[in-house]
Every structure is written in structure tokens, then in C-alpha cells.
């Protein structure tokens with residue numbers, strides 16, 4: 001989470017101020033206000049043609065070594081769907097297609113602060129997994145034989161995806 005002592009625009013020491021009923025920092029010289037907004041993250045609930053779910057084991061904090069759904073931060077200029085497919089490709093070399101939106105969630109993360117998490121259902125249409133440095137291992141698992149996923153939000157997303165009556169098609 002970003003904290004500032006000096007104004008990033010003009011270098012003047014920031015002052016505490018209550019603006020729009022929230023404690024914020026403001027620059028007394030140029031009036032720059034430090035708005036704190038959640039970081040957007042996408043998560044992929046990605047299945048293959050056999051309805052097996054892609055699960056990875058994370059190689060970096062937060063939740064290092066934990067089983068998880070693949071995902072990551074959006075980059076400036078990309079749509080959430082593009083970011084979700086890019087993260088999937090980077091972490092596992094798998095290509096897929098967005099099948100529908102599962103939901104949008106808010107979480108407080110100890111490393112990154114406030115997160116806006118957007119989860120998509122994805123159909124993967126390439127077979128071979130090749131992991132990158134962010135991942136210890138990755139595989140497709142039958143829904144009844146998933147590894148022990150202990151990240152509450154990821155379990156929530158899996159449960160929400162299962163309760164969708166029919167996949168909402170985006171194309």
C-alpha cells in the first residue's frame with residue numbers, strides 16, 4: 001500500500017486533512033490529495049474440456065506455497081477480461097476464453113491493502129501447462145479431488161462459480 005510523506009507532484013510535506021468525511025493527506029502547496037483506491041485483481045476459475053479445474057501452488061507471498069486459483073493485478077490499459085487471460089497465460093502458458101463473470105469482491109490484503117477482486121469463468125483450450133516463476137506447480141483437478149485450497153476468497157469463488165445456474169456468455 002502506498003504511503004507518502006512528501007507530495008509526489010511538488011515535494012512539499014503532506015498534511016492530514018478530512019476530505020469527503022475521510023482522513024486523507026493533502027499537499028498545502030498544490031492541493032494534491034492522496035486518494036486511496038483499491039487495486040484491481042483478476043482471478044481465473046479456469047476449466048478444461050473435461051470440466052477439471054486449474055489450480056496452482058503459489059511461489060511468492062502473499063499466501064506463498066498455498067494452493068490457489070491463478071490471477072494477478074490488472075495493468076493500465078487492459079480490460080479485466082484481457083488481464084485475467086494474460087495472467088493465466090503468464091503463469092501457466094494456457095490460453096483460454098472468458099465464459100462469464102462470477103463476481104466482484106472486496107478484500108483487505110496485508111501486503112497490498114484494499115483489493116477489488118474480479119473473478120471470471122474461463123474455458124481453457126490449450127493442453128500443455130508450462131509454469132513460470134510465480135508458481136511452484138499447477139494442474140487440472142476433478143472438482144471432487146481438488147488440492148486443499150485454504151484461501152477463503154478462492155473457496156468463495158469456487159463455490160460461487162458452482163452455484164451459477166448457467167454460464168453467462170460474454171460473446
Ligand SMILES: [Zn+2]
Nearest residue numbers: 007010027030
Ligand atoms: Zn504538491
